[in-house]
Amino acid sequence: MRGSVKKSALILGVLLLSIAAAGQVFPGRDSQADVPVVTERVLVPGGQSVGVRMDVRGVLVVGLEEIENETGEKINPGLVSGLQIGDTILSINGTKVSSADEVQTLVNEIRDTVKLKVKRNGQKMTVTVKPVLSKKDGLYKLGIWVKDKTAGIGTLTYYDPANNTFGALGHGIVDVETNSILPVESGQLLQSQVQEVKEGRDGSPGEIRGIFYHTSDPLGNLQKNCRFGVFGKASKAISNPVYSDPIPVGTQDQVEKGKAYILSTLGNNEIHKYEVQIERIKRQKEPDDKSMIIRVTDPELIEESGGIVQGMSGSPIIQNGRIVGAVTHVFVNDAKRGYGIFIQWMLEESADLK
Known part of the structure; x- marks a missing residue:
């Protein structure tokens, strides 16, 4: 963006399609006019x-390190073999791996040169690595x-x-x-309880801190993690106490400058409707x-959080009775302002869920 504010931050709080016009065409035709009966899509x-x-x-490579061998020499076998941060290890000598423990176990069972099937920038390749026996703990390591x-x-x-997706x-x-975007093997959408809201200030984005609960009774199963959200x-x-009935989807052509609302949950653990522009x-x-x-123009939201904070990403944007988008980023240098995505792009991503 070319304005005075150039920096923005993803607002996932840390704990550790184009749609068919404005509606869907359902089977059947009007008996008098013999034209398709169209009903607006609602969410x-x-x-x-x-x-x-x-x-x-798979297993994501997030770092490379030197290993000191028994003679005191420091070697980084992964780096020497051409592994890169961001690579995903899919298999070792033909055996699929899905955890860090599996990688360590296989490497120490083989104790010799291994062939890794690796995915990098969407392309699969084979990387050959000779593990190093670590002087520190006596384990064979890839570095x-x-x-x-x-x-x-x-x-x-x-x-x-209509299709039980979220x-x-x-x-x-x-x-x-x-x-890099993390590929989903499996996952869950869980209920969470807000414990604390750290207020956002210009230059320092705030944060919602919470805990998971009812982990044995998840809201749903994740199938997709992509640039435009998580879906499943x-x-x-799933109901909403603020809107007892589903509301229509708004296309980008129906979005206009001016007043709108976002729905978010902060310190009282209840969904609230806040005014934005x-x-x-x-x-x-x-x-x-x-x-x-x-x-953000709502005095209550500004007082409680300073504006948009990490953890509010995904908050639906509602304008003129339609859901038109979702909050995605906060401006690092202006906590009251941020970016939103058109809802149609999110719906396009969920169209292939089964």
Whole structure:
């Protein structure tokens, strides 16, 4: 963006499609006019604070390190072999791996050169690595730090009663070390309880801190993590106390500058409706997570959080009785302002869920 504020931050709180016009065409025709009967697509707005717990597909390389061998020589076998931070290890000598423990176990069973099937920037390749016997603990090592799980706090954007799907966050979950989207192997959408709201200030984004609860009774199962949010199938119907009935979807052409609302859950653990202003709209032919700029004007929200904080990502944006988007980023240098994504881009991503 070319304004005075250039920095923005993803607002997933840390704990550790284009749709078919404005509606859907349902089977059957009007008996008099013999034309398709069209009903607007409707969604149950979110606003609930949710926990996202995700197992990563494969094992993500998040760091490389030197290993001191028995003679005192320091070697980084992963780096020498061409491994890179951001690579995902899919298998070792043909055996699939899905956790850091599996990698360590296999390498120490083989104790010799291993062939890793690796995915890098969407391409699969084979990397051959000779492990080093560590002087420190007597284990064979590849000289890599890996990750297989992640978790965080965010906000539910919508529940679709027509197909039992949900969308949340408005942006993908990325690995902080590599800045790459984490591929979902499995995961759950959980209820969360807000414990504390750290107020956002210019230059220092605030944060919602919470805990997961009812982990044995998840809201749904994750199927997809992509640039525009996390998506999956709900375990049961999800309701919203602010909107007792589903509301229509708004296309980007129906979004206008001016007053709108966001739904979020803060310190009292209840969904509240807060007033915002849509200040700028970017009409988009291709999906993007920065579709509009919003500014918080609600005195209650400003007093409680300072504006937009980490953990509010996914908060649905509602204008003229339609769900038109979701909050995605906060401006680091202006906590009252942030980006939103058009809801149509999120719905496009959930269209292939089964």
